[in-house]
Amino acid sequence: DAKTTQPTSMDCAEGRAANLPCNHSTISGNEYVYWYRQIHSQGPQYIIHGLKNNETNEMASLIITEDRKSSTLILPHATLRDTAVYYCIVNPSSNTGKLIFGQGTTLQVKP
Amino acid sequence: GAVVSQHPSRVICKSGTSVKIECRSLDFQATTMFWYRQFPKQSLMLMATSNEGSKATYEQGVEKDKFLINHASLTLSTLTVTSAHPEDSSFYICSARRRGQGYNSPLHFGNGTRLTVT
DSSP states (O other): OOOOBOOSEEEEETTSOEEEEEEOTTOOTTOOEEEEEEOTTSOOEEEEEESSSOEEOSSOEEEEOTTSSEEEEEETTOOGGGOEEEEEEEOOSSTTOOOOOOOOEEEEEEO | OOOEEEEOSEEEEOTTOOEEEEEEESSSOOSEEEEEEEOTTSOOEEEEEEETTSOOEEOTTOOTTTEEEEEEETTEEEEEEOSOOGGGOEEEEEEEEOTTOOTTSOOEEOOOEEEEEO
16 A cells, blocks of 8 residues: 655645645546545545645645646645644555545644 | 534543434435544544444454444444443544545544543
8 A cells, every 4th residue: 555755744824725745656546636635533534635636626736747746735825724734644555445644744723 | 515413522431331423414315424433633433334233343443332322224333332441531532524426535523522431
């Protein structure tokens, strides 16, 4: 199963874009990249996922490099409520569909 | 849509007793649900995969006789922590995938249950 590497923590100024990187150099061709976030003492919240193409929804944008070995989650205008732990997960290649969480990136949005 | 509800949100129990946690998909059916555990300042650890109408699949190192999982309907899975001990105190989180969607579709998570064993 592909593993992901994320920075432990990041800061971002309120109102600015938050760019969260993720490395997944061992990703295989049929594995998706998922992003979830967890605000303190809550369950994880789905943000976005993608396979090859860049994706955008109301919450964020996902940029996947052409070789698919890394990706970036972009929160275009970070607010204080975006302070959370952000998890980049590669869907395991097995057919169970389970998600294995790494340590994630703690994003602190500052006023 | 895709709301997952857990009950209770918090529970305190005495050592040696059993505690049942419910996970419900409120507006969709889920053939598969997943149970996670999270200790303070740590990431989520997958405990088991719960399949409707069949036995749960446990991750390595998770005691199936201690953590009983029942997925009796398409909208309800339960986790029972039997003979709870203080080391079982943790944040338990369930997630569900909408029936009919592929393995690559997103999981929807409940808001967790904080278990404290005294």
